[in-house]
Amino acid sequence: MRVAIVGAGLMGAQIGCEYALGGHDVTLIARDAAAAEQRVEASLQLVEEHALGATAQARERLRVTSDPAVECDVAVESVPEDLELKARLLREVAARSPEAVLASNTSSIPITALGDAVGAPERVVGTHYLNPPLLMPPVEVVAGERTDPTVVATVTATLRALGKQPVLVRRDVPGFVWNRLQFALLRECVWLVDQGVASMEDVDRVVRDGLARRWRRVGPFASIGLGGVDTWNRAGSNLVPEISTADELGDLSRFVAADADELKRLGEARDSALADELRSER
Incomplete structure (x- = not known):
């Protein structure tokens, strides 16, 4: 072709x-x-x-x-x-x-x-x-x-x-699936840092070593069954009204603390880890 x-x-x-x-x-x-x-x-x-x-x-x-x-x-x-x-x-x-x-x-x-x-x-x-x-x-x-x-x-x-x-x-909506999920999470990350709830580093750590670690094996819907439907229903009723509804994120450059060399190192480490996973899945 x-x-x-x-x-x-x-x-x-x-x-x-x-x-x-x-x-x-x-x-x-x-x-x-x-x-x-x-x-x-x-x-x-x-x-x-x-x-x-x-x-x-x-x-x-x-x-x-x-x-x-x-x-x-x-x-x-x-x-x-x-x-x-x-x-x-x-x-x-x-x-x-x-x-x-x-x-x-x-x-x-x-x-x-x-x-x-x-x-x-x-x-x-x-x-x-x-x-x-x-x-x-x-x-x-x-x-x-x-x-x-x-x-x-x-x-x-x-x-x-x-x-x-x-x-x-299945529906042509702005952002499709990936970016709607990515920016929904990012909006809450920005709120947590801007409101002084946690540092940028700690928010990254919770997502990278917590949510991502678990979601690598089971997605959010499977997590409901594993965690218990009643628990998720109660937590959702309490928390969903409190989640950020901001309609803009502002200039995101304020969250980029690393210099060019550090960003290159992070990118190489990310690629190496992703490649290791890809090989193991083949």
């Missing part, structure tokens, strides 16, 4: 490498081809460093270009969260490849609105990858109101063949 990746930033480069590792011919389209090639190489090195796959053949299937005149069977757009930008780029692909599936890696723009803006709503589908794509198995698959069901089925089967875990988002 011919795959075009429109936008080869960190996300797009890793998504393109994943398709190439899965045996597809991939063309990454980027304004700065040299920078995109560096990101692709970094993605392949991540795979090699953590023994996640053989990259020799994948390298032969990857091509980077700044020329958008590419024909494909599947296009995956991964550019900044700007509806007009995404729609313009996908319109160009749609005109050159009238049968291609048009997938978007948007994390917040409704697929229905994007499909209408592209002018080919039946071919537009959301494939929202989690960061970093090579190390995170779930991918949200989002149909717009007029997305052809065969497009959803094709994308779901393709992702599953790549070793991903497709998550069907």
Whole structure:
């Protein structure tokens, strides 16, 4: 299958490498081809460093270009969260490849609105990858109101063949599933710190070493059964009215205390742990 990746930033480069590792011919389209090639190489090195796959053949299937005149069977757009930008780029692909599936890696723009803006709503589908794509198995698959069901089925089967875990988002709501959960939790984290309930470090510790540790094995719904329905009902009645209802978070830079070197170290440690888990699951 011919795959075009429109936008080869960190996300797009890793998504393109994943398709190439899965045996597809991939063309990454980027304004700065040299920078995109560096990101692709970094993605392949991540795979090699953590023994996640053989990259020799994948390298032969990857091509980077700044020329958008590419024909494909599947296009995956991964550019900044700007509806007009995404729609313009996908319109160009749609005109050159009238049968291609048009997938978007948007994390917040409704697929229905994007499909209408592209002018080919039946071919537009959301494939929202989690960061970093090579190390995170779930991918949200989002149909717009007029997305052809065969497009959803094709994308779901393709992702599953790549070793991903497709998550069907049954309604096209802003933020889909992942980001609605992520920002609901973040809103409460911000409130706890801003109101002096706990330090930023302790909130991180409770989420990382408490909630995440348990949720890694059982999700929130399974936790209800394990903890006792009556206990959860009583606690929910007491606590839900007290949870933050803020409609904005403010400038989140106030919560970034680490410098560039420390953030790089944290990212490398995260990737190493995620890669270890991924290998153990295969």
